[in-house]
Amino acid sequence: MVSPTIDTGGARIPLLDPVTDVEEELRSQLLVSTVDKVFGWARRSSLWPAMFGLACCAIEMIATANARYDLARFGAEVFRASPRQADLMIVAGTVTWKMAPPVRRIYLQMADPKWVISMGSCSNIGGPFAHGYSTLPGVNNVVPVDVYVPGCPPRPESLLAGLMLLQQVIDDEHAHNGRKRRPEPTGDFSRMLPEGDPIRAELESLFPPYLTSSGQARDRFTGALPHDENFYTSR
Amino acid sequence: MVFGKGIAKGLMTVVKHVRKPVVTVQFPEEERNIPPRARTNLVWFVERCTGCSTCAQSCPDGCILVDTEPREDGSFLVNRYEIDFRLCMYCGLCTEACPYEAIQVGGSYTNVVTNPNNLYQDKDDLIELANEYLEQHNWVYPNGQQAVQQSVHPNERRQHH
Numbered sequence: 001m002v003s004p005t006i007d008t009g010g011a012r013i014p015l016l017d018p019v020t021d022v023e024e025e026l027r028s029q030l031l032v033s034t035v036d037k038v039f040g041w042a043r044r045s046s047l048w049p050a051m052f053g054l055a056c057c058a059i060e061m062i063a064t065a066n067a068r069y070d071l072a073r074f075g076a077e078v079f080r081a082s083p084r085q086a087d088l089m090i091v092a093g094t095v096t097w098k099m100a101p102p103v104r105r106i107y108l109q110m111a112d113p114k115w116v117i118s119m120g121s122c123s124n125i126g127g128p129f130a131h132g133y134s135t136l137p138g139v140n141n142v143v144p145v146d147v148y149v150p151g152c153p154p155r156p157e158s159l160l161a162g163l164m165l166l167q168q169v170i171d172d173e174h175a176h177n178g179r180k181r182r183p184e185p186t187g188d189f190s191r192m193l194p195e196g197d198p199i200r201a202e203l204e205s206l207f208p209p210y211l212t213s214s215g216q217a218r219d220r221f222t223g224a225l226p227h228d229e230n231f232y233t234s235r
Numbered sequence: 236m237v238f239g240k241g242i243a244k245g246l247m248t249v250v251k252h253v254r255k256p257v258v259t260v261q262f263p264e265e266e267r268n269i270p271p272r273a274r275t276n277l278v279w280f281v282e283r284c285t286g287c288s289t290c291a292q293s294c295p296d297g298c299i300l301v302d303t304e305p306r307e308d309g310s311f312l313v314n315r316y317e318i319d320f321r322l323c324m325y326c327g328l329c330t331e332a333c334p335y336e337a338i339q340v341g342g343s344y345t346n347v348v349t350n351p352n353n354l355y356q357d358k359d360d361l362i363e364l365a366n367e368y369l370e371q372h373n374w375v376y377p378n379g380q381q382a383v384q385q386s387v388h389p390n391e392r393r394q395h396h
Contacts, residue, residue: 070259124351125321128296140351148351151344152274152324160262161345169349182349 043087043113044167047076050086050110052103055093057120057153064156074163083109088166089143090159094122094129095136097199104206107143115170117162118145121152128152137192142203144182269344271377274325276342277318278368278377279361283337286311293332298322316361320346320354341377342368 053061065071065079080086083106095103107116118139121127129135139145146169149162187207193200205211260267269275286303302315329338342364348354356364369375374382 067258068260069262073259073261118351121322121324124354127322128324130296130322138351145351147347147349148321148354149347150276150320150323150354152326155269155273155275155344157262157266158344158347162347164263165347165349 040171040173044170045075047074047088047115047163047166048078048080048086049076049088049090050083050106051079051081052089052106053092054095054099055120055122057092057122060153060156061090061092061119061159064159069156069160071160071163074160074167076163083107084111086110087113088115088117090117090119091123091139091143091145092119092153094127095139095142096134097136097193098134100136100142101199101202101206103139104142104203108206115146115166116143117147117149117159117166119149119151119159119162120154121150124148124150140183141185141189141192144184146182272327272340274327275340275344276320276346276364277323277325277327277329277338277340278342278365279316279318279338280365280376280382281313281316281337281358281362282383283335284313284316285335285337286313287334289332289334290329290338293328295326295328296322296324299329313358316358318356318361320356321351336376336378336380339377 053059063069065077071077076088083089087110089107089110091103107114116139118124122129122135123139126132126135126137130137136142147162147166149158151158154162185207187204189200189203193203286301288299288301288303291297291299291301296319298319298321300315300317300319301313303311304314306312325340327340330336330340346354368377369382374384376382
């Protein structure tokens with residue numbers, strides 16, 4: 001990776017990164033940290049979830065948005081049908097292998113900063129289908145997950161507790177200058193799917209460096225192939 | 236077609252509902268009463284457990300691990316008792332299978348984590364959770380029976396008999 005530099009007529013001076021190059025003591029005293037705190041407050045107080053109900057957990061997610069539990073008290077009531085307008089993905093339900101590439105693609109389509117809540121045993125690790133042939137063993141193989149909510153399905157209170165924990169996580173992120181501690185998925189499916197599997201090929205093309213099996217570069221946001229006139233009509 | 240008819244209708248609905256009690260449960264401050272057999276977390280009480288591992292055999296997910304060792308008097312010492320709450324589907328079949336009601340439903344349901352491996356609870360974690368539950372509920376088990384307040388580790392105490 002090439003570090004950013006300033007070109008001052010011949011000599012290239014490396015640009016300081018405010019996250020890694022500023023000393024620990026100084027970092028909290030900079031104006032950046034104060035602005036970040038305001039950003040963090042704004043971000044955690046208006047999380048817009050993308051609608052991503054996959055199974056029975058979605059019913060509890062809908063119940064959480066209803067008047068009895070009222071997700072609007074946490075500023076997260078605006079369920080968006082478009083991932084472009086959302087910054088939180090609540091993966092509620094069983095993620096099958098068939099559904100795994102769309103999950104990854106919708107995550108890539110969301111604008112940064114974005115967070116993921118894995119709701120229910122199925123998306124946490126596969127749940128009762130963990131040893132099955134058709135289910136992804138944990139949605140964290142596909143997208144980085146911030147908060148795991150156990151339950152089958154979790155009660156609406158559990159999801160609210162998960163949302164409150166996520167708000168704490170966002171606050172901590174900004175206290176540590178935007179460093180994300182959640183592990184990124186590796187994109188290695190060689191232990192789960194056989195060689196030549198079309199879903200494996202599609203999933204691997206959605207991970208860096210975003211190459212298809214024929215070596216073409218995909219668009220890193222939409223997964224679309226460039227200069228492919230038949231992309232939308234062929235599927 | 237009257238101008239403002241829709242707004243008047245909407246305002247009438249607001250006026251009608253403004254004196255009704257609020258249905259929203261302010262969750263972190265107040266909690267709803269949950270039914271006694273709701274699918275909440277499992278609580279395992281070491282003092283009731285005999286180590287027969289019927290729960291582990293009845294679990295469809297295989298998320299319970301029991302490892303025992305025979306004592307001199309013929310009873311079992313439970314060396315390891317672990318529940319994988321990542322895998323658990325909270326069906327409660329283990330609670331129905333247990334002949335001594337050592338594992339019961341009724342625990343907390345807000346144990347959200349950022350690291351999924353923290354949901355794997357070993358024996359010490361489960362004892363801690365059970366003690367926490369009993370302290371909060373006036374030393375009454377979820378099935379309504381009275382628990383004995385004890386300071387000695389139950390397995391140790393049974394060994395002295």
